[in-house]
Amino acid sequence: MDAVANVLVGLVAALHAYIMVLEMFLWEKGPGRKLSGFDPAMARATAPLAANQGLYNGFLAAGLVWGLIAGDPTGFRVQVFFLVCVLVAGLYGGFTANRRILVAQALPGALALGAVLLAG
Structure with missing residues (x-):
């Protein structure tokens, strides 16, 4: 599960x-x-x-990369923090600006967050 979580975090970082x-x-x-x-x-x-x-968005990407390369427990905590930021930003943008943001940003963030929490 750790590899899946890392791949999802990397994809969210690349997206941002x-x-x-x-x-x-x-x-x-x-x-x-x-x-x-x-x-x-x-x-x-x-x-x-x-x-x-x-x-x-660049700060979000940098934070997620930091979370991937930092040793635990710091890496885990950093990933959770930045994925929660991604999720909150995606939910806010989806409900206030454009519903597509829910799928493009909030959903990948939520999936990666779930995987990180399960792996952690």
Whole structure:
């Protein structure tokens, strides 16, 4: 179960690194605009906000990687903390902004959290 948990945590970290790149560097380009659904003017106007969101997603990814490489009990605790952050952010975003966030962010976070808790 430990290997499954580590793979799921790694996938959630990779997802958040990808979101960071989209929001920080590709927001006004095709992939970012496809994600947001914004026209060029709205993408340009919201780029600073998206970059800020992207930075936070990068922190989530970094924390999850830290949890993977740190020895226990620190690694376990760090993984739980950052996965709870991912889950809360996904639930908040899903209920306040876009329901797709529930599937794209909250569900992977919840699955990884469950696996980590079972393995721990």
